[in-house]
Amino acid sequence: MPGSLGEELSSNAVGFIGAVVAVVCFGCNLVPVKNTDTGDGMFYQWIMCSAIWTVGLVINLIRNCPTFYPLSMLGGFLWATGNIMVVPILKTIGLGPGILIWSSVNMITGWASGHFGWFGLHPDYIPRQNLNYIGFALSLLRLVIFVGVKPDHARLQRNQNATATSNGRADGHPLLDEEQSAVNVTEGDVSVKPADYSSDASWVDGLSILQKRIIGIVLSLISGAMYGLNFLPCIWIQENRAHEGASQNGLDYVFAHFCGIYMTSSAYFLIYSAYTQNRPQYTKGLVIPSLVSGWMWALAQAGWFVANSSLTESVSFPIVTTGPSIIAALWSVFYFREISGAKNYILLIVALVVGGAGVALVALSKI
Numbered sequence: 001m002p003g004s005l006g007e008e009l010s011s012n013a014v015g016f017i018g019a020v021v022a023v024v025c026f027g028c029n030l031v032p033v034k035n036t037d038t039g040d041g042m043f044y045q046w047i048m049c050s051a052i053w054t055v056g057l058v059i060n061l062i063r064n065c066p067t068f069y070p071l072s073m074l075g076g077f078l079w080a081t082g083n084i085m086v087v088p089i090l091k092t093i094g095l096g097p098g099i100l101i102w103s104s105v106n107m108i109t110g111w112a113s114g115h116f117g118w119f120g121l122h123p124d125y126i127p128r129q130n131l132n133y134i135g136f137a138l139s140l141l142r143l144v145i146f147v148g149v150k151p152d153h154a155r156l157q158r159n160q161n162a163t164a165t166s167n168g169r170a171d172g173h174p175l176l177d178e179e180q181s182a183v184n185v186t187e188g189d190v191s192v193k194p195a196d197y198s199s200d201a202s203w204v205d206g207l208s209i210l211q212k213r214i215i216g217i218v219l220s221l222i223s224g225a226m227y228g229l230n231f232l233p234c235i236w237i238q239e240n241r242a243h244e245g246a247s248q249n250g251l252d253y254v255f256a257h258f259c260g261i262y263m264t265s266s267a268y269f270l271i272y273s274a275y276t277q278n279r280p281q282y283t284k285g286l287v288i289p290s291l292v293s294g295w296m297w298a299l300a301q302a303g304w305f306v307a308n309s310s311l312t313e314s315v316s317f318p319i320v321t322t323g324p325s326i327i328a329a330l331w332s333v334f335y336f337r338e339i340s341g342a343k344n345y346i347l348l349i350v351a352l353v354v355g356g357a358g359v360a361l362v363a364l365s366k367i
Contacts, residue, residue: 015310021303027327029296032289039281049265051294056258066252076260082226093216102224107321109228114313124312128365135361139318142355250305
């Protein structure tokens, strides 16, 4: 139950600020690597996770090195494991269907675990439950609408060719069929694979269409669930060890969480490097954009921690999983100009209105 009205309003304000930081940074964190050749994504994600850890370290020092709970690292393991599945998902069912599935499961899992008190959590207190339900439903609906938005394939191909040429190649070879792509959200990105790279998709190439679809859907479900549960260990500590003096400030769990991300991603990268006989895919100009992408993602995740602590998961998850797609869509229209045509604009406007209404209703449900 909430405390005094003044305390509740102050907590809500802090939570909404954290949510705004998360939405803006998640919506922009892929911009630095948008026109950068990321290969198969494995080296990129490891550099990105290295940057994430450095932000966690800075936050830990600013917070005067609060108690380190090893259990918090489990959340980082869940996120990094879910994120490592993005590449095979893109190669089996494509970005559009993949985002629809993993984003939906992410939001449902995070929202439901807080709303109903799953996995040992305390059920969230929401003053206006009906508004929360309607906003949550609208946030899910906007995902379905976004899938209908198709990018400008000619411009995408020109961008790929320009990226390939800037990296010393005459032409680009898209890792994915752009017909399957949609508006970027918070994880993953279409990348370019040069002809001289070692093959990293042989196990996918040998699958039938049905097998690819089944594997892609299953991995998307698992990935979405892991994204949705990645905050669970930290929130469980806050709620179940409060009597032992566990901090209620979400920022005090960021460093341990990010340590889990870095250690897990490093372990996966070592396994991958051994599998590829120490020939990871990377190109010149990749490191700094990957670092910037990781720093932005880390700030977004830290903001999400604050939003979870102040607003509860059943409010923060619909907001933070909806807002970035709106920001990313604006980048696609006004900067990268990947989306054009009357049909796309209409669908995009409808998606933005529906998503914006969902975010507004979820926010109002907490006030």
